[in-house]
Amino acid sequence: MATRKSTPPTLTDLPQALADASADKRLDVLRHVAAGCSISQAARQVGISYKAAWQAIDTLSNLGGVPLVERTVGGVGGGGARITAQGLQLLSLAAEMARARQQVLARFAGGAIGEAGLGLRTSMRNQLRCRVLRCAPQTRGDPTVEVTLATPGGAQLVSSITQESADLLGLKPGLAVLALCKATAVTVSLASSGAAAGVLHGDIERCSPGTRQDEVVLALLGGGHWVGFARHPFKGRVGDAAVAELLPAALVIGLAD
Numbered sequence: 001m002a003t004r005k006s007t008p009p010t011l012t013d014l015p016q017a018l019a020d021a022s023a024d025k026r027l028d029v030l031r032h033v034a035a036g037c038s039i040s041q042a043a044r045q046v047g048i049s050y051k052a053a054w055q056a057i058d059t060l061s062n063l064g065g066v067p068l069v070e071r072t073v074g075g076v077g078g079g080g081a082r083i084t085a086q087g088l089q090l091l092s093l094a095a096e097m098a099r100a101r102q103q104v105l106a107r108f109a110g111g112a113i114g115e116a117g118l119g120l121r122t123s124m125r126n127q128l129r130c131r132v133l134r135c136a137p138q139t140r141g142d143p144t145v146e147v148t149l150a151t152p153g154g155a156q157l158v159s160s161i162t163q164e165s166a167d168l169l170g171l172k173p174g175l176a177v178l179a180l181c182k183a184t185a186v187t188v189s190l191a192s193s194g195a196a197a198g199v200l201h202g203d204i205e206r207c208s209p210g211t212r213q214d215e216v217v218l219a220l221l222g223g224g225h226w227v228g229f230a231r232h233p234f235k236g237r238v239g240d241a242a243v244a245e246l247l248p249a250a251l252v253i254g255l256a257d
Contacts, residue, residue, distance in 0.1 A: 025168045026056035027094055030087055033057075033069055038080040052164035057081075064090060124252065125227045126181040128220075130157065135171045137163070147171060147253060148197065149179050153222020158197045160248035169255060178254040185250035186228030188216040189243055190236050198251075200226050200244045204236050218244055 025046060032042035043053035061068045068087035072080050130149035133156065138146050145166045149157045157179055171177070202218035205225065214234040218226045228244045236242050 025170060026060050027091065029053050029056045030060065030068060030083065030091060033081050034083040034088060034091060039069075047170075048167040049164065052167045055164050056168055060090070123182070124180040125183045126179075126186065127254075128152075128179045128224050128226065130177055130179045132171055132173050132175045132177060134173060135166055146248065149177065149251075149253075151179070151200065151220070151222060152224060153201070153220055155200050155221070156197045157200070157246075157251055158248045159251035159253050161253060165253075169253060171253070180252040180254055181246055181250055183215070183227040184229065185246055186226065187245045188218065188228040188230040188234070188236075189245070190240065191243070198246055198248065202226065202242065202244070204238050204240045204242050207234060207236060207238065209233065216242065216244075218242055 028046045029042045032045045043050045057069045066086040070082045134148040147159045202220040205219045206217040208215040213229045226244045
């Protein structure tokens with residue numbers, strides 16, 4: 001009987017696993033598995049739950065398009081996990097990218113260009129550097145957490161994310177993060193609805209009329225810009241004060257490298 005040859009690992013899609021801004025903690029899980037740890041041991045070492053550790057492995061595998069960890073059955077411990085050849089390649093690639101990134105950033109150390117978050121590419125037009133104020137479950141035993149962020153202008157934004165995501169990002173008060181949001185999830189108006197959190201104040205800098213809604217760009221108090229939409233015809237003019245509102249479920253949190 002002819003033996004089936006295994007397909008050699010390829011790097012065609014593997015780099016996609018490193019494109020996510022929260023990959024660092026996920027890679028930590030993979031590194032511990034490569035060192036011989038079980039998933040539960042890796043989770044304890046990284047400081048996340050067992051469920052979050054498997055989510056980390058599954059997400060990296062999905063992004064890379066190849067299995068990075070094999071589940072093993074049986075044995076003294078009742079089964080475990082073993083890193084694949086592709087998983088080892090991903091760790092090598094991550095190490096090379098980290099070295100190259102540090103060399104490039106070192107050339108621009110201390111400048112605005114070096115702090116521009118160049119490692120993150122996304123379709124979300126709204127990206128604002130913030131700091132975590134609070135991170136806590138909405139109710140006891142709830143699988144989601146409410147993360148409150150402080151903007152450079154002193155406003156507060158609230159994001160609703162899963163506990164696993166909060167663990168993987170290592171969110172804690174004082175941590176510098178990126179607040180990201182699709183422009184289509186932001187409503188711009190001339191008068192606030194009264195809600196304190198989730199409201200950004202600024203002045204209208206640009207307004208592009210549409211047929212059913214108008215695109216509005218706000219220059220935020222404290223610096224930065226935020227894009228949203230208002231029902232057509234929007235009565236605001238350039239220079240007018242306006243507010244941008246968004247729901248907690250629409251706000252994504254990324255790590256600012």
